[in-house]
Structure formats: structure tokens, C-alpha cells
Amino acid sequence: MNIRNVLAFAGFSTVLLTSCGDTATVESNSSLVKKDSTVQDRTEKIENIFFNIPSPIETVNILKQAGATYEWNLPLDPMKLDEFTGISSKALAMGIYGADLNYASVFGQDNDMYMYLSCAEKLGNDLGMGQVFTKETTDRIEINVADKDSMQSIISETFWSMDAQLHDEGRESISALIICGGWLEGVYLATQLAVLNPNNEAIKQRIAEQKYSIENLVKLLESYGDNDDLIEVTFNMKELEELFQQITEEKKLTEGTVDEDGMPIIGQQISLTMSDELLKEITQLISEIRVDYTY
Secondary structure, eight states: OOHHHHHHHHHHHHHHHHHHHHHTTTSOHHHHHHHHHHHHHHHHHHHHHHHHSOOHHHHHHHHHHTTOOOOTTSSOOGGGGGGOOSHHHHHHHHHHHHHHHHHHHHTTOHHHHHHHHHHHHHHHHHTTOTTTSOHHHHHHHHHHTTOHHHHHHHHHHHHHHHHHHHHHTTOHHHHHHHHHHHHHHHHHHHHHHHHHOTTOHHHHHHHHTHHHHHHHHHHHHHTTTTOTTTHHHHHHHHHHHHHHTTSEEEEEEEEEEEOTTSOEEEEEEEEEEOOHHHHHHHHHHHHHHHHHHHO
């Protein structure tokens, strides 16, 4: 996760905790403490998820080193936008198109980027977040379209503003669905690119690291209890989590390295191992879940 996203998350956390605290002032002290505790717990889970999601920039750098190119047929077809009718499906689609927007942006695919941005804007309006996708945002994008770093910053800011608004309005479950859609699409793209680049061990490692992020994603979804909008999605993610838990983990004590001041560092190195067969199973299930959400 790059520093812009870290700062964006820090800003989002402040907005989230402040806004929820303000709306709870009329409640009893015990209710306030309980609510703040739940909000803090969810915030920490969201942070853990995003720290482990494959960053589009990192993924692209890995793939470029292996000679990969932009695969136009992997992102979700923008023409399917009108097929998403319910609130839950639109929230999932928002996350999916958001991940595709990042993918196109990092590869400098301006035409595709504008299409996915248009999808996100339409879905944002449908979900009652039209004030996030303002003319100012559009103008900034048009001015900075050739600057990949600036585009990543603008996209991050826009989606975190949207997420903060949902929490401020008490629509946290919609936010959870958007996060789930974005995570699913990010890993879907990574697994499909791994298929196209079977000798790229680095991208396989990034997929294996989702063993940790999906744990946090499932816990986040479960924290909403029996919310009807999340029951099926939670079931799907728990099924996927079972596969990721089969990734073996080996911990080794590391010695001999030093920090920038020359002081010795003693720590623990975690090595993840995922068989090709397990990767195929994960790839297949992710594809099936994505089809259920988008077709």
C-alpha cells in the first residue's frame, strides 16, 4: 500500500470516528462506549484489509517485470452497468468497477479509465453519493489524466470520501459491500494475470498474502450480524477463506540484518507456500463468485 493510501486511510479513520461520535452524543454512556468500540473494531479490520490487498501499482510493477501487458478483457464490461438494479448489487459493482478503474489508470489506459470512472459516478449517484463525484473531481481528473501518481491520489481520495460519507450516514453495510467488491475484483485480476504469467512467482506470492486479508474481510462482514444484504456475500467469502487457509505458513527467526543506523535487527520471517493446484482452486472459486455477482 503506497503512502497516499496510508494517509487517505488515516484521514478516513478520523472522519469516521468523529462523525460516529457526534451522532451518538444523545445516547447513554454505555451505548456510546459500545458503539465506539464496534466502530474502532471495524476500522481496524478495514485497515488490515487494505494493507494486504494487492496495490495496483505493486501488481503492475511485478507484471511489467515479467513482460505482461494490460489485458482489456479482464475488467468487468461497462455495458453491464444497467444490469445492477438492487442496492447490494450496485454496492458490489461500485467496488468492482473501482478496482478496474485503478487497473486501467495505472496502465495508462485513458479510454478504459474514463469508462470505469463513468460507471463509478453513475453507481455513486444511484447510491445517494452524488456530492462525492463533483465537477471539481472531474476537472482534476481531466487535468491530471497523464499523471499516474496524481490519478491514483485522486481516485483514492474520491473513494475514501465516499466511504466516509456512508459511515457518517449510518450505511456501513453498503461500505462493507463496496470493500468486498473491490477486494474480490483485485484478487480476481491478480489470479487471472497469474494464469497468463504462470512463471511469475512474485504475483503468486501477492495472491498467497490474501490469506490474511480475507480473514479480516470475513470478520468485517460478520460484524454486521444477520444483515440480509450481507448473508450471501459473507457465505461466499467464508467459502473462499477455507481455501486460503490451506496456504501453508512457516515462521523463521531472522538475524544478521541491520537498520539504517547499523543496529542489528532480530525478527520473524513468514514464508507462505501455495501449490499450483490450490491456486487453481482459488482462481476457479473467485471466478465463480464473481460470475454470481455480475451475470
